[in-house]
Amino acid sequence: GSIWYYAPNKAAPILFIVLFFISGVIHAWQTIKHKSWRVSLLLPWAAALMISGFAIREVGAYHTDNLTYLIASTVLIMSGPPVYALINYLILSRILYYIPYLAPLHPGRVATTFIGLDAVCEILIGQGAWRMANSSLTAKERQVGANLVTASLCLQAALFGSFGLLAVQFQYRAQKAKVLSKELHTVLNVLYVSATIVTIRCIYRLVEYIEGWDSTIYKNEIFFWIFDAAIMFINSALLNLYHPGKRLPRSNSVFLARDGVTERRGPGWDDDRPWIITIFDPFDVYGLIVGKDKKTQFWDMSDEELARLRTEKKANKRGFVAGFLDPFHLWGSRGYIGRHLAKKQRPAERDLAPMATEIKSEGPTRSFINANDRV
Numbered sequence: 001g002s003i004w005y006y007a008p009n010k011a012a013p014i015l016f017i018v019l020f021f022i023s024g025v026i027h028a029w030q031t032i033k034h035k036s037w038r039v040s041l042l043l044p045w046a047a048a049l050m051i052s053g054f055a056i057r058e059v060g061a062y063h064t065d066n067l068t069y070l071i072a073s074t075v076l077i078m079s080g081p082p083v084y085a086l087i088n089y090l091i092l093s094r095i096l097y098y099i100p101y102l103a104p105l106h107p108g109r110v111a112t113t114f115i116g117l118d119a120v121c122e123i124l125i126g127q128g129a130w131r132m133a134n135s136s137l138t139a140k141e142r143q144v145g146a147n148l149v150t151a152s153l154c155l156q157a158a159l160f161g162s163f164g165l166l167a168v169q170f171q172y173r174a175q176k177a178k179v180l181s182k183e184l185h186t187v188l189n190v191l192y193v194s195a196t197i198v199t200i201r202c203i204y205r206l207v208e209y210i211e212g213w214d215s216t217i218y219k220n221e222i223f224f225w226i227f228d229a230a231i232m233f234i235n236s237a238l239l240n241l242y243h244p245g246k247r248l249p250r251s252n253s254v255f256l257a258r259d260g261v262t263e264r265r266g267p268g269w270d271d272d273r274p275w276i277i278t279i280f281d282p283f284d285v286y287g288l289i290v291g292k293d294k295k296t297q298f299w300d301m302s303d304e305e306l307a308r309l310r311t312e313k314k315a316n317k318r319g320f321v322a323g324f325l326d327p328f329h330l331w332g333s334r335g336y337i338g339r340h341l342a343k344k345q346r347p348a349e350r351d352l353a354p355m356a357t358e359i360k361s362e363g364p365t366r367s368f369i370n371a372n373d374r375v
Helices: 012-034 042-062 067-098 107-133 139-177 182-211 221-241 275-280 285-290 303-316 320-325 338-361 364-374
Strands: 254-256 263-265
Touching: 012 042, 012 221, 042 067, 042 221, 067 107, 067 139, 067 182, 067 221, 067 254, 107 139, 139 182, 182 221, 263 303
Parallel strands: none
Antiparallel strands: 254 263
16 A cells, blocks of 8 residues: 555665765865865755655655655655766866866856756756656656656766766866876866766666656665665765865866966956856857957966956956846946947047046136036
8 A cells, every 4th residue: 555666664764864964964064164165065955955855755654655755755865966966067167167278168167057957957857756756647647757757867867978078078188288186186086986876876767767667676665775875875975085175276266377286366267248148058159159268268367467357357246136137237337238338428528528628728717617517
């Protein structure tokens, strides 16, 4: 009578709750210690998702006829691994920011592209897992859920593969240029192992859902504990042992000079386009066509030029409210529409400048005209 197709183990969820709790707490402490918020802040969140899933699974082990527990635990446990994959994207992005002149792709686009596609996978998995586990739906509707999960897992597998190729290409360039330090080499090796673990888990889920409900994999709980719970804990513990925040720079503006030794501070290789445009054009195809990327190569500039760029960036930085109210960045002196209006106003100002000079040179007349201006 169990909707799980077996009697769920009651001891294993408690074990993994404890293990992921310890790993998550350590990750939180390491993030605070190394101040690596942008890289490793999501590690405790990934552990929390796994803990929540196992906690609900433990309750479901005592209520094997309750569908809600099955659905909730399935969705939460399937949501954890994509977050670990997302962290790998952030790690590679930070490495590319550190050695920008060897980056195969703009570091910011690495993060936005892979994270955006990963978010799509997350939504598909959640919707599909909910439909698959809901026995109140028809067989056809549940099959739609299985198809959603299968499609998302296939997309994830392709995503991990392309991500791995991107990392390998960068490492080849860095080793050839002899700028890859021991610390970065360690981070990349851990990145490969972590990505492999997430891929193995993805393949396990893909085979499980392709074979269906009557498969040996789905009806035997041991496969879940090995290829989902255990290997994801190994991944979390691995990132505890070789925490990326300890070995990577804290800021995207810090980069390594071409000598492979000197660290410099630049403006950061940011994508100054509105965030909503980066969603529709993550690779900035327009910028590649017009050669915009070549104008942002700051790594060969002098220290004085870098200081000037940092000052300009700070002065032109948009606040959160401005970005929310004007997501396309249409207005303002640097907006797509506002800057053209500013150009039209400048010639008029130049035409009035000689007149102002003549007025000021006339002496007594000056105060009379200024008075009229005030009126």
